[in-house]
Amino acid sequence: MISDRSFSSISQPFVLVEDIQLGMCASQADIWQYSEEIQSSLEHDINSLIRQKSLREGLNSWKRLFDQTSIEDSEPAMQGMTNKIPMKYYYGVEDHSEVGWQEVVLNRPQGLLFDTAMLYHLFGLHIHANIRIFETLASSKKDSRIATGGDGILGKEHRTRRWTNVVCSRQAIWHASNIVAIHRSRFGRLTGQIKVVNESLDPIAHVAVAVGSLVVWAYCYFNEKGCAQCIGPAGISVEVELMDILTKNEDSEKWIELGGLATIDGHTLCRCNVEKLVQVFQDCLPSGVQKWDMADTLSGVLNKTV
Numbered sequence: 093m094i095s096d097r098s099f100s101s102i103s104q105p106f107v108l109v110e111d112i113q114l115g116m117c118a119s120q121a122d123i124w125q126y127s128e129e130i131q132s133s134l135e136h137d138i139n140s141l142i143r144q145k146s147l148r149e150g151l152n153s154w155k156r157l158f159d160q161t162s163i164e165d166s167e168p169a170m171q172g173m174t175n176k177i178p179m180k181y182y183y184g185v186e187d188h189s190e191v192g193w194q195e196v197v198l199n200r201p202q203g204l205l206f207d208t209a210m211l212y213h214l215f216g217l218h219i220h221a222n223i224r225i226f227e228t229l230a231s232s233k234k235d236s237r238i239a240t241g242g243d244g245i246l247g248k249e250h251r252t253r254r255w256t257n258v259v260c261s262r263q264a265i266w267h268a269s270n271i272v273a274i275h276r277s278r279f280g281r282l283t284g285q286i287k288v289v290n291e292s293l294d295p296i297a298h299v300a301v302a303v304g305s306l307v308v309w310a311y312c313y314f315n316e317k318g319c320a321q322c323i324g325p326a327g328i329s330v331e332v333e334l335m336d337i338l339t340k341n342e343d344s345e346k347w348i349e350l351g352g353l354a355t356i357d358g359h360t361l362c363r364c365n366v367e368k369l370v371q372v373f374q375d376c377l378p379s380g381v382q383k384w385d386m387a388d389t390l391s392g393v394l395n396k397t398v
C-alpha cells in the first residue's frame with residue numbers, strides 16, 4: 093500500500109497516462125480507414141502491408157512510453173520506471189480520516205493504466221486481424237438464415253484460413269492473450285468496495301474482451317493445425333503456454349515469428365477447444381445486468397459457442 097508521503101510528493105517531468113491514452117486514440121481514424129481498405133484489397137497487397145507497419149509503429153511508440161509509466165511509489169517492483177504519475181493529481185473528496193482512503197485514490201490512475209493497456213491491445217487486434225470478416229463468419233455459423241455456401245462466405249473463410257498461417261494471426265493472438273492476462277491481474281488485486289465499483293467494466297475493456305474472443309475463435313476454428321486429437325499423433329507435440337510467455341519479450345517474439353502450437357490456460361489453440369477458449373474470455377465479462385449487450389453484438393461467439 094502506498095504511504096502518506098507518496099501522496100504529498102511530486103516529481104517532474106512526467107506524461108499523464110490520460111495523454112498516452114489520447115495519443116493512442118489519435119490513431120483510431122487511421123486504423124478504421126485501414127480496416128475499410130483491407131476489405132477490398134488483395135491479400136499481401138504491398139500498400140496494405142506498409143500501412144499496417146506504419147500503424148503498428150505509431151501505436152508502439154505510445155506503448156513504449158506507457159511501459160515506462162507507473163504510479164509514484166506505489167509499485168516498488170517497478171523502480172526502473174521513468175514516467176511516474178504523481179498521486180496528488182488523483183485526489184477527490186475522500187475523507188482522509190477514514191481507513192482505506194488511499195486505496196480509493198490509487199484506484200483512479202490504476203483504472204486509467206488498465207484502460208490504456210486494453211486500448212493498446214484492442215487496436216493491436218484491429219491492425220493484425222480482419223475483425224469485420226470474423227464478425228460475418230461468426231454470425232453465419234450462428235444464424236442459419238445467412239447462406240453459408242455463398243461465394244462471399246466461402247471467400248471469407250478461405251481468407252481467414254490463410255490468415256491463421258501468417259505472422260499477423262499470431263500477433264493478434266498475442267494481443268488477445270494479453271487482454272485476458274491484464275484483466276486477471278487488475279481484478280485479482282481489487283478488494284471490497286473497489287471491486288464492486290469496478291466490476292462493471294468500462295466500454296474499452298468490454299470491447300477488447302469481446303473482440304479478443306472473436307479473434308481466438310477465428311484462429312482456432314479455421315486453423316488447419318491442431319492437437320493430437322485433431323490431426324492425429326503425428327502432430328506437433330511441443331506447445332507454448334501463452335499466459336507464461338506474455339511478459340517475456342524474447343519468447344513471445346520467437347513464437348510470433350516461428351509459430352507452432354500454443355495453449356491458453358492449458359487449452360491448445362485448435363478447433364476442439366474453441367468452446368473452452370471462448371469461455372476464458374466470457375469469464376472476463378461481468379454477468380447479469382452489469383454485462384452490456386454490446387459484447388454479444390460485437391462478438392457472435394460469446395454466450396453461444398459454435
Ligand SMILES: [Zn+2]
Binds near residue numbers: 318321323360
Ligand atoms: Zn485439437
